[in-house]
Amino acid sequence: MTKIQDPISDTPIKMNRIQQKLQENHKLLSIYFTAGFPSLNDTVPLIQDLEKSGVDFIEIGLPFSDPLADGPTIQKSSTQALKNGMTTKILFEQLEDIRKSVAIPLIIMGYFNPILKYGVEDFCRKCKDIGIDGLIIPDLPVDVYHSEYQPIFEKYGLINIFLITPQTSEERIRFIDSVSKGFIYMVSSASVTGAKSGFGEEQQRYFKRIADMNLSNHQIVGFGISNKETFQQATKSAHGAIIGSAFIKHVMAEGPKNVESFVKGIRK
């Protein structure tokens, strides 16, 4: 890993894999999938196949009974994963040896209640032990993170990633930028997750507006990216894009084996 100097302690610290990846000079593709879907033990093979297919980083969805920021596709995969028996504990067991075979950044995306129930510090410690690089917790607002949890996340070297939307005020975006240490998850439009029919001028203006703010964190676009065309539109001014629902639909239709064709379809 690249070593950089910690400006305060003057000792060399390891750069988080996410930060390293963000320095690469190409448009990043991230794939989200729900852990334990379609079958309980598909989690690890999916991660391995996604890396082999050339995905830049992966968001592993920790399923929740009440995913209120998600559209029907991710709801369905979450419900199925829970039916398959997925729990936080099982996910950690599945990922125990993941760093023996996978090198790209791994992010866990989950709602706050299961993490709270597991114990926030225990959860963070476990993530560090396994080699998880970051977390996305949509219902843990930046204000609460900043006032209550930031020291715990940082103690375990975890990067917490925050969302912004077209409605987020400039002042709040600046605040989120100041708290962020990796990238900002730019939600493409006011909506829950799920594919839309491409991005119009309004979205392009929004992407451009954020790019022009010269934030200290890169932006990665998510929500509504489903194919090569929307990936290219989204990454015109952003550093990368995240695909979730469209990938889960692909897995629903073709099973968990044929990951490469999906990724190549985005990147070709």
Place this chain on the structure above:
Amino acid sequence: MSYHANEKGYYGEFGGAFIPEMLYPNTEELRRQYIQIMQEPSFKEEFSKLLKDYVGRPTPLYFGERFSNKYHTKVYLKREDLCHTGAHKVNNTIGQILMAKKLGKNRIIAETGAGQHGVATATVCALMGIECVVYMGEIDIARQAPNVARMKMLGAEVRPALSGSRTLKDATNEAIRDWINNPVDTHYIIGSVVGPHPYPDMVARFQSVISEEIKWQLKEKEGRENPDYVVACVGGGSNAAGAYYHYLDNEEVGIIAVEAAGKGIDTGESAATSALGKVGIIHGSKTLLMQTTDGQITEPYSISAGLDYPGVGPMHAHLYRSGRAEFISITDDDAMKAGLNLCKTEGIIPAIESSHALAIFEQRKFNPDDIVVVNLSGRGDKDLETYIDYFGL
């Protein structure tokens, strides 16, 4: 010590706003303005006028003589069952529709379980001529057909919640998703003292008219504003919040919260959140919550559709945790008997939710000179079929 929400929406350790960023602008707009709007003279005037002329307030504070004699104590019933649409729910929907107008919103969404809040929302939307979409679990739609019909007659669109367990919590998720998708023109009328700040506090304030009236009504009848106890059933807890509101910080008044034990607390079919819940996040609020050891939200059970919410309003979680309120849980059977008992002793058919509150007199003794106010939150018309099935009428 105050039992009201602080400026960040916390009741002790409970409350707050654990919401996705997509909801931040909506709730922030409301948070910045709700108290100011509620204090505007024009708002207050229109709110009280509608409560009086349209809802039928003040509702009577009725001394139940035969009921009191039976239990050797003085029991007053706060007759929220006499409100237009049959329950206290309309106090909140009137307040929120006026709030929505002030905020310039032209579309209303709501969630409903049994349909009471859905009907109360559809009613005020009809009154104001505003578009209304009510989310209701697919399973609830099937078992609450009359209320679905009422909402439709009132011009609302009833959309089935098809996700998760397809009941109240999922209807609430769907309403929240709708609000994420429609952040600018839509106001979400939550039906109880749940959800992210400022909802629990705002809904409690709209419902606080209940205890405001109890104070002067009791003064007229007994020469004192304070009862010894105020009793209410708690699902999410809006009728209770309204009945307790002006007594919260007055510790001379005992507060009794009655939860639904369903078939019994230890049967796995219960909705007694204080007994079975653990700290968690539901619908944007930190509260006590029925959940698995893995933090998945579970489905509660009660014979009463209005009490089977897996969480509880953060105010009530705090009243429980701090010991300010006494929590009692009542089984389906005891509630049903208490409902029938009120019919026979006072000629009032209560909602099964309210029957839970009435059932405590079989279990808990009061002194003969105690004054106990029970909030009779709703009438039993909607529950006729359940009463018929249960008693084989």
